[in-house]
Amino acid sequence: MAVLRPAGEFDQSYAYDMATMRRRWQWLALAGFLALLYALPAYGSPSLVSFVNRAAMIIIAVQGLNILTGYTGQISLGQAAFMITGGYIAVLLVTRLDWNFFLALPVAAIGAGLVGLFFGLPSLRVKGFYLAMSTLAAQFIIPWFLRNAFPEVLNGAQGLNAPPPELFGVVFNQPGRFLYISLTVLIVTTVVAHNIGRSRLGRAFVAIRDQDLAAELLGINPFKYKLQAFFLAAVYAGLSGALFAFHLRHVNSETFSLNDSVILLGMLIAGGLGASVGPILGAVLIQGILELATMAGPAVSPFLPSAAAGAVQALRPLFFGVVLMVFLIFEPRGLAHRWSLIKAAWRLRPFSH
């Protein structure tokens, strides 16, 4: 799958064909790469550690969106709202009920999932653009609710502060330590997402996306599977949001906005819809570019003294917009597709097409 295969190697059994890893060196390469990531705090700069942290959490949110939009074809502009939901639930469980973070995390994810399920109900009736509009409702209703309802619990616009996660006396109070949590959760979500893509569930999602009439005729209940996709997408968002809340040690109704929902969708498009490596490639690329834009701000400002503040602000959306347009024109199927072409070329060399 995600690894280059030499020419002349054929799939001689169904299990081999379906396998993600076929050779021992592939496992070794993966293990080596993960070891490098886990050891990052020992040799990487603090800003790199923070970047990997953020990227890992964002990838999780994009993986959720990939299940819903990439595999099932339901466009959602509400992913950021479900991230906030997960963040609030996790922080409340830890601060109000004294739960351990590691117990609160999965519960927050499921809580966010149920909220996502509720906002997925319109998918029974509406499709495409209209569904995108109705998921947009989540993006307005949820922050409004968090700002205005139960001020003594939700603390209004100020939001909630979170203590650092703790496990067996270890306090994850620095980015270098938090990295172990975000990477571990990312590994789990990646394995789950990858296997959803290859399973009966994933096939049902794809069938609904590509031919909803035929899918129904084959016995797939589209409403049931669409709701499952909404649930899973919001579970992923909830995980990501809960991690972010404890990484930033704070969550409020504006921690993630409509802007973030759009960026997550952009990351998915750049990475490749409906491919399990898509979210990883897209999130790292776009987040990297966005942070580059932030760093480029101070460098640009001397040339535009009168508009310095505005220019720095404008660089991020400008970079994002340009990258997205370039992808839509030149690589509409995303980096994942390019990667599969490279793999095919390697496999079929010297007769690649």
Next chain:
Amino acid sequence: MLLHIDSIQTYYGSIQALKGISFTVDQGEIVTLIGANGAGKTTTLHTLSGILHPRHGSIFFEGQPIHTMPPHAVVRLGIAHSPEGRRVFGRLTVAENLDMGAFVRRDKAAIKQDLDRVYTLFPRLKERQKQLAGTLSGGEQQMLAMGRALMASPRLLLLDEPSMGLAPILVDLIFETILEINKQGVTVLLVEQNALMALSIASRAYVLETGSIILSGTGKELLNNPDVMKAYLGME
């Protein structure tokens, strides 16, 4: 009687597409519905498989009323529908498409048997197992759509315009295969615009015109009926 349809009336919003259609299909038959564009042939099949629901009238499959069931429940009873325009999953391979046909089944051994049966019926599909369905020719896609429907192991197979847009040689092949599928014990309800081919393989036939059945009989009878010859076979 395998299928009994009793004066169904189906609407699209306020427009009545079926104006009280009744007919029956017996075990082991090939029954065909012929008619011009807009006569209600596809609507009839969609009403049978639960995509549409009749406003009035009823449908019984093996004595059980099915006219209020959703499509995914109808499939489980043993009615498979190969839709008009084939509708294969273009981004899945041939083998994966066939797999999808068995979506409602769990009996792995029997699924494997049915897969072998489909590959025997359509050797071309076996050759192209790993090819993406979107890259198949129209005829191959039609074979795949029929094979996929057979993977549900149906007792009644609904075929909507299997000859649409195919070269004459492939039309012959498709119709020969329909006969073969029927010989293996699957009852077939065939909707066709190619009336000549449909009537020549059908045990019985119904002629639809603007939402009503105007004529019925055995395939042979209708082939020799002067009105049918004139209106649907282009013969004077």
